[in-house]
Amino acid sequence: MTRLGRSHWGLVLVMSVRNVSVPYWTASQQARAELFGFLEEHLSGTEDLRANGAVPYTMRKLYIYSRNVLLRERKAGVLGTATANTSRLFFTVGTALAFILIVFLFNGGTITLGTAYLIYRYAEMLVRPIEEVNRQMQDFQQATASIGRIQNLLDLHSNIQDGKDGTLPTFGPFSIEFDHVSFAYKPEEPVLQDLSFFVQPGTILGILGRTGSGKTTITRLLFRLYDPAAGVIRLGGVDLRQLPLAELHRHIGIVTQDVQLFHATIRDNLTFFDPTVPDGQIIQALHDVGLGDWYAALPDGLETRLAPGGGGLSAGEAQLLAFTRIFLKNPAIIILDEASSRLDPITEQYIENAISRLFEQRTALIIAHRLTTVQRADAILILENGHIQEYGSREELVSTPSSHFAQLLRTGLEDTFV
Numbered sequence: 001m002t003r004l005g006r007s008h009w010g011l012v013l014v015m016s017v018r019n020v021s022v023p024y025w026t027a028s029q030q031a032r033a034e035l036f037g038f039l040e041e042h043l044s045g046t047e048d049l050r051a052n053g054a055v056p057y058t059m060r061k062l063y064i065y066s067r068n069v070l071l072r073e074r075k076a077g078v079l080g081t082a083t084a085n086t087s088r089l090f091f092t093v094g095t096a097l098a099f100i101l102i103v104f105l106f107n108g109g110t111i112t113l114g115t116a117y118l119i120y121r122y123a124e125m126l127v128r129p130i131e132e133v134n135r136q137m138q139d140f141q142q143a144t145a146s147i148g149r150i151q152n153l154l155d156l157h158s159n160i161q162d163g164k165d166g167t168l169p170t171f172g173p174f175s176i177e178f179d180h181v182s183f184a185y186k187p188e189e190p191v192l193q194d195l196s197f198f199v200q201p202g203t204i205l206g207i208l209g210r211t212g213s214g215k216t217t218i219t220r221l222l223f224r225l226y227d228p229a230a231g232v233i234r235l236g237g238v239d240l241r242q243l244p245l246a247e248l249h250r251h252i253g254i255v256t257q258d259v260q261l262f263h264a265t266i267r268d269n270l271t272f273f274d275p276t277v278p279d280g281q282i283i284q285a286l287h288d289v290g291l292g293d294w295y296a297a298l299p300d301g302l303e304t305r306l307a308p309g310g311g312g313l314s315a316g317e318a319q320l321l322a323f324t325r326i327f328l329k330n331p332a333i334i335i336l337d338e339a340s341s342r343l344d345p346i347t348e349q350y351i352e353n354a355i356s357r358l359f360e361q362r363t364a365l366i367i368a369h370r371l372t373t374v375q376r377a378d379a380i381l382i383l384e385n386g387h388i389q390e391y392g393s394r395e396e397l398v399s400t401p402s403s404h405f406a407q408l409l410r411t412g413l414e415d416t417f418v
Contacts, residue, residue: 024076025145031072035065044309091130098123160227166242168251173201173363174236174332176222181231183221191217193386195231199379204364206374206394208405209383215367219335222365223252235333253331255339259318261310266295267302270324277328285327288354289320316344327358334364338373371408380405 042049042058049058102116111119168174176199184190192214199205209215220226221233224240233240240248262269270285271277279302286295294317298304310318319339326334359376368374380397382390382404390397390404397405 021076021079021141022144022148024072024079025142026148028069028072028076029145029149031065031069035069038062038065091126095123160224160245161241162245163240163242163248164244166238166244168236168238168243168247168332173361174251175199175201175234176205176333176363176365177232177234177237178218178221179232179234181221181228181233183217183226183228191386192221192228195386195388197381197388197391199363199365201236201363202361203378204359204366204376205379205381206377207365207367207381207383208371208374209389213383214386215383216337219254219337219365219367222333222335223254224248251332252335253326253329253333254335254337255319255322255326256337257339259310259322261306261313261318261321263306263308265303265305266298269306269321270328272325282324282328285324288327288357289323290354291317291320291324323354323358327354332362334358334362335367336364337367 038061042062049055098119102111102119105111106113106116178195178197181192181195182190183192195214195218207215207218217226221228222235222240224245227241235243235248235251264273267277267279267282270282282302283295286292295301306313313321322339356376366374366377374380374394377394379393380390381388392403394405397403398409400406
């Protein structure tokens with residue numbers, strides 16, 4: 001057999017041995033990922049866990065996840081070292097055979113004592129390279145498992161395809177149209193069913209409905225985080241699927257209840273790491289939303305770093321920072337999804353004028369549970385189980401005694417939709 005042939009079969013043998021424990025290292029890494037995910041989730045909720053007596057349950061779950069990691073890593077380690085120990089076993093057997101051969105040849109006078117020592121020494125010199133190969137084999141097995149997990153992640157592709165044909169003007173306001181739109185996160189649980197409505201450019205639409213009626217889903221579809229299962233959504237008369245995602249996102253600004261703040265400077269948190277935004281524009285936006293005094297007290301101004309997760313900020317301050325982002329983005333469409341729910345009445349009243357300026361010459365959607373939140377709306381849309389229960393101009397609905405919205409106003413049920 002030629003040297004190339006021997007190398008080929010040696011490579012095949014190495015690859016075969018490597019693949020024996022790779023699935024077990026993959027399972028071990030999956031167990032570690034589950035453990036770290038559990039830790040991240042529960043460490044962020046430490047206060048709630050302690051306050052509600054969930055510490056014993058949490059510790060039990062931590063034990064279960066840790067034990068799972070131990071069992072899977074032990075199984076992977078045993079199989080990984082088993083393949084390595086196989087070569088050690090063969091080496092040990094080979095050394096024993098070498099000694100038997102040395103004794104036989106030396107007693108027969110075929111070799112001298114020096115030759116016998118050389119045979120032993122040559123066999124001994126193979127130990128270190130074999131040990132190094134064994135160590136690298138274990139590293140190779142773990143690396144193969146990691147590469148496989150990364151490849152699985154890279155193989156995931158979004159169902160949202162970037163549009164290329166549609167274009168919008170530089171600035172709005174734009175109309176919004178839902179044309180027989182249906183959508184479900186799970187096929188057996190429809191969220192929106194045959195939804196159709198049209199919002200005129202520059203109109204403020206208030207969307208009311210109980211929890212789970214589909215209010216937030218409308219904003220997700222409009223921002224094209226999902227595509228509808230049926231129907232068409234148009235912005236300015238253009239099908240959203242024809243618009244490039246970057247252009248669509250540039251024209252829409254969203255403020256939600258949950259504000260994501262990064263462990264970064266105030267500037268980076270407000271501009272999303274865009275260094276071209278002037279300092280003066282950022283500071284003016286902070287004053288516009290009522291954070292002027294808060295900004296003045298910062299030790300390093302815009303270069304002050306926020307704690308991870310916005311630690312040290314009140315919920316109201318975090319919400320106002322989200323409003324500041326919208327002022328800086330200057331989009332054509334504004335979506336407020338219970339955006340003032342974390343503000344106290346005084347702070348909420350303070351930013352009313354700023355929001356009024358923000359809504360000028362823009363189309364806006366205000367999603368709310370309470371009736372008072374949609375006082376500024378031009379039109380009202382009431383959802384019920386994914387269907388439109390009522391839709392029309394606010395003045396028209398108020399002046400129609402039989403309308404559902406008018407009945408709610410008369411009864412004063414502020415929290416009817418909670």
